[in-house]
Amino acid sequence: MKIAVVGTGYVGLVSGTCFAETGTIVTCVDVNEEKISQLNNGIIPIYEPGLEDMVKRNVEKQRLFFTTSLKEAMVGAEAIFIAVGTPPDEDGSADLKHVLAVASEIGRNLQGYTVVVNKSTVPVGTAQKVKNAIKQELEKRGVEVPFDIASNPEFLKEGNAIEDFLRPDRIVVGTESEEAQKLMSKLYKPFLLNGHPIVFMDLLSSELTKYAANAMLATKISFINDIANLCEIVGADVNLVRKGIGSDSRIGNKFIYAGAGYGGSCFPKDVKALIKTAQEHNHTLEILQSVESVNERQKKVVYQRVKDFFNGNLQGKKIALWGLSFKPNTDDMREAPSLVIIENLLKDGATVSAYDPVAMHEAKRILGDAIQYAATPYEATKNADALILITEWSEFRIINFEELEKNMNQKLIFDGRNIYDPEEMRERGYVYYSIGRKP
């Protein structure tokens, strides 16, 4: 079986490579020539554990190809996956220009029956637009080439993308024909050996499923963050509350970890886009509006606490920051809580010295020389007045207290992810603040 995947971002590159891993011949397409030439040399443009080896292996086995020519990639392809970006417009709605440009190009080059699969996160109704764009081009050509549209949202998480793709909880596919269903079943069969289902539905429902899934997860996070803030006020411990509610299987114990707010390229964007979709249909998603505003507030909680500790005066204070990416195992800093905290600290006249295991180059690109970049976590703490932990990378889990105490001006830690034990901190003489737990 041969397929094409258009777009070599997170979703496209991971999907294409994982399909190749099961023996499918995959050609990945991207307009960015530099990216394609790097990929052909085994250099991958993103940090994703395990991906580089898998790309190399499949390129060597001649199951995975990279090109800038969609036309070339389409030759003999039974399915074409569209996995290009849908950046948010200024008003929060997803911009479809890349998706529709690819659809038109498919229409200009389509030769025989093909299933065109949308994998980008796109608003409800996009599959129909893709179909129309292809049809329009076929009409211009004066030909009738049969094709089907499918919608196949992706649920992988950055940092765990390969595992998520190879062993998905479920595959969701929106289709309009049995032929397309058969093809999608064949393609995904190797990934569902664990008995997890492929759920077929109509196009609109599958498009909405993607947004509803991310919105539900974001809701869980904002809910627990709201509860965490209440815990602090009444003197309860959110970790205990989490365990208490999470063991009820109807609630579940995942995605209810309180912290400094959710970030990344998906939750913030998708929550906004879903609110916008509802508004376009004169409907208000009240819960999601609150999810968003709770998260905006939560991203500032750690900063606010640091400021309160120093009685509102951060002028000349040096703050060490551990972690910059929006979560561990990625160099992605899009919508990262660290950026909100840094911006506010700098605005108040503090200096920031930061360390992240992989996101330093990304931070330099975004922040330039606004902050100091340390070569190690402990270098960041030299002469620091406070330490903030903002991303729970494994390497921060065990602190070398001796080194920390040699460096820091005082024993003061703000933990934005609740990874340290308040009891131990107290015993060691630290002033320790976390989220939703007693200081």
Ligand code: UGA
């Ligand atoms: C998310 C979804 O989890 C994926 O299923 C989805 O496919 C993806 O978006 C997407 O639409 O492409 P991702 O953005 O990679 O994946 O990251 P998550 O692991 O979901 O974390 C998102 C944010 O929530 C992070 O900032 C994380 O720190 C935060 N989070 C997560 C919490 O604050 N508490 C939790 O309990 C879990």
